[in-house]
Amino acid sequence: MIEKNKIPLSPGATIGILGGGQLGRMSALAAARLGFRCHIFTPENDSPASQVASKTTVGNYDDQEALRSFASESDVITYEFENIPLETALFLEQLAPLYPNPTILAISQHRGSEKQFAIDHGIEVAPYEVITNYAELETAINKLKTPS
CATH class of the missing domain: 3.40.50.20 (Rossmann fold)
Structure with missing residues (x-):
């Protein structure tokens, strides 16, 4: 380096x-x-x-x-x-x-990593879920409600 x-x-x-x-x-x-x-x-x-x-x-x-x-x-x-x-x-x-x-x-380059980085550094973020498939989408909607 x-x-x-x-x-x-x-x-x-x-x-x-x-x-x-x-x-x-x-x-x-x-x-x-x-x-x-x-x-x-x-x-x-x-x-x-x-x-x-x-x-x-x-x-x-x-x-x-x-x-x-x-x-x-x-x-x-x-x-x-x-x-x-x-x-x-x-x-x-x-x-x-x-x-x-x-x-x-x-x-x-990864929105979930960005959110976690912010949280790790004491920055509040809106509630979120990392979605990688349709089942996770349904679970996230039930958890976070809409609009989300």
């Missing part, structure tokens, strides 16, 4: 963003106003974020060669949403500082 740099990024640094959607676009615009460049990694040509970023790499999230090149041109890496493959984050974490870390990404 790369040792995390505790010094804030200086203006002119490049922030690598995994994902090229609207959140990536808004992040890139905000970063530019603060003097940072953004390098977008996205599987989509002409993504919303790539339209405003300093640089874009178009590639699949499992393309290690493209990811390695992306990381080498980024001072720090983040992701715009939780649907980035965990394997991609784990790979990139070895090459550049990555925030939030892959453990947080894994939690955010």
